Amino acid sequence: MRQLLRAVVLSVIGLGSAGTALAVQPAPDGLDPVEPYLAFEEGPVLIEHVLVLDGTGAPAQPDMSVLLEDGRITRLAPSSELDVSGSVRRVDGEGRTLIPGIVGAHNHTHMPGAPLLQRAASRLYLAGGVTTIRTVGAASPIADLAMAEAAETGSALSPRVATSAPYVSGPGDAPVMVQPASEDEARAFVRRWAETGVGWIKLYRRVEPHIAAAVIDEAHAHGLRVAGHLCSLTFEEASALGIDTIEHGLVSASDFLADKPEGECIGGTVPNMAHVDAGSDAAQRVFATLVENGTALVSTLAIVESRFAYRYQGEERIVRYLAPAFQEAYEARQAQLSQSASETDASFDNALAFERAFFEAGGLLAAGIDPGRHNLPGFGDQRNYALFLEAGFSPAEALQVMTLNGARVVGREDELGSVEAGKLADLVLLEGDLIADPQAITRPVLVFLNGRAYDPAALLDGLEGQVGLQ
Numbered sequence: 001m002r003q004l005l006r007a008v009v010l011s012v013i014g015l016g017s018a019g020t021a022l023a024v025q026p027a028p029d030g031l032d033p034v035e036p037y038l039a040f041e042e043g044p045v046l047i048e049h050v051l052v053l054d055g056t057g058a059p060a061q062p063d064m065s066v067l068l069e070d071g072r073i074t075r076l077a078p079s080s081e082l083d084v085s086g087s088v089r090r091v092d093g094e095g096r097t098l099i100p101g102i103v104g105a106h107n108h109t110h111m112p113g114a115p116l117l118q119r120a121a122s123r124l125y126l127a128g129g130v131t132t133i134r135t136v137g138a139a140s141p142i143a144d145l146a147m148a149e150a151a152e153t154g155s156a157l158s159p160r161v162a163t164s165a166p167y168v169s170g171p172g173d174a175p176v177m178v179q180p181a182s183e184d185e186a187r188a189f190v191r192r193w194a195e196t197g198v199g200w201i202k203l204y205r206r207v208e209p210h211i212a213a214a215v216i217d218e219a220h221a222h223g224l225r226v227a228g229h230l231c232s233l234t235f236e237e238a239s240a241l242g243i244d245t246i247e248h249g250l251v252s253a254s255d256f257l258a259d260k261p262e263g264e265c266i267g268g269t270v271p272n273m274a275h276v277d278a279g280s281d282a283a284q285r286v287f288a289t290l291v292e293n294g295t296a297l298v299s300t301l302a303i304v305e306s307r308f309a310y311r312y313q314g315e316e317r318i319v320r321y322l323a324p325a326f327q328e329a330y331e332a333r334q335a336q337l338s339q340s341a342s343e344t345d346a347s348f349d350n351a352l353a354f355e356r357a358f359f360e361a362g363g364l365l366a367a368g369i370d371p372g373r374h375n376l377p378g379f380g381d382q383r384n385y386a387l388f389l390e391a392g393f394s395p396a397e398a399l400q401v402m403t404l405n406g407a408r409v410v411g412r413e414d415e416l417g418s419v420e421a422g423k424l425a426d427l428v429l430l431e432g433d434l435i436a437d438p439q440a441i442t443r444p445v446l447v448f449l450n451g452r453a454y455d456p457a458a459l460l461d462g463l464e465g466q467v468g469l470q
């Protein structure tokens with residue numbers, strides 16, 4: 001009803017043309033205001049009798065109570081021991097699971113064909129339980145900086161954002177990517193972006209090794225960190241240069257390509273995935289190098305999965321949020337996939353095993369989604385959870401990868417990423433028991449950011465057919 005009233009009002013004042021009525025007036029910086037999406041007024045909240053999966057990898061704790069005050073988790077104890085008097089909003093956690101807000105460590109505010117998704121992505125991420133994102137390669141870095149500030153001050157709707165500069169690549173890559181001609185130019189690029197306040201530089205597949213080395217050195221000298229979607233550099237080479245995170249897992253590992261020319265990217269690495277054994281000496285050596293150098297690996301299993309015709313290809317409840325042109329592209333792609341060979345090979349299983357083996361080797365593994373195709377903000381993060389379980393992670397381990405490990409990657413593990421007293425109140429209340437029912441990850445009933453409670457249904461309401469347009 002609320003949507004309908006808005007549509008009527010907007011069409012009267014002439015903004016509702018072409019069937020793309022804006023759901024709300026944008027806040028001054030181009031983002032949505034917060035108020036329409038809040039589940040209830042601000043103030044202390046006590047979540048009672050809830051199953052807590054705290055994000056640290058520890059076992060779930062049943063029948064807990066959690067007190068949120070002034071944007072922080074102030075108390076956490078068995079319900080029988082936590083006695084709170086005074087004015088507090090009580091939320092029944094019976095039959096529900098409380099988890100940390102998801103930290104999406106490779107979660108852009110753009111996707112192919114849609115460079116400016118800030119508004120829709122903010123709603124989708126929060127509705128999906130994602131309270132922090134690392135953009136790791138930006139199409140619109142200044143807009144992302146505005147989001148980051150809005151999230152911390154609460155002035156507009158946005159998840160927290162670890163921001164990044166535009167992509168840096170090498171000759172022959174997409175024109176939208178910066179391709180420094182010299183090390184001096186690469187260093188000047190880093191200094192210029194450091195001044196804006198971004199936190200990360202993203203290296204892309206064709207970057208030349210000496211340019212990568214200059215970027216990493218200059219970034220570290222200015223307190224920035226560097227992520228890489230690799231190809232010209234192997235995981236071992238980039239780790240030795242001091243890169244902070246490597247993206248996408250096995251799909252971008254050129255370490256295992258036979259006859260790879262040094263420093264060059266020779267096409268896709270996907271065909272190679274079918275032949276990489278995570279238990280092999282070669283793979284174990286890569287893991288040991290990354291662990292020794294403190295290089296994190298950021299998984300993007302949901303988008304990797306979408307490459308394979310025989311795997312999950314989205315569903316109507318997700319696709320309906322896409323703008324019409326993107327829905328058409330989705331349907332065309334599904335028709336094409338259904339005609340392609342449907343036999344399986346070992347590629348995707350190997351990708352799962354690679355990440356599990358890295359984790360078991362003591363590596364810092366985080367997760368994100370790299371939005372695209374039907375892999376939408378929030379929904380894709382939820383899909384990752386199912387894929388980690390398939391890869392052999394326990395529920396507590398899968399959640400740790402998606403929460404506390406992400407907070408470690410963005411350098412905020414002291415204040416984010418787990419359900420612990422003293423931390424910021426970024427939390428997700430799920431309908432159901434996440435241990436007994438993995439699908440509970442798809443059912444957030446309240447999403448807390450800075451202690452404010454958002455209503456996922458309100459965040460999604462009216463967004464159908466919009467993603468790609470706003």
Ligand SMILES: [Zn+2]
Pocket residue numbers: 106108136137370
């Ligand atoms: Zn990406």
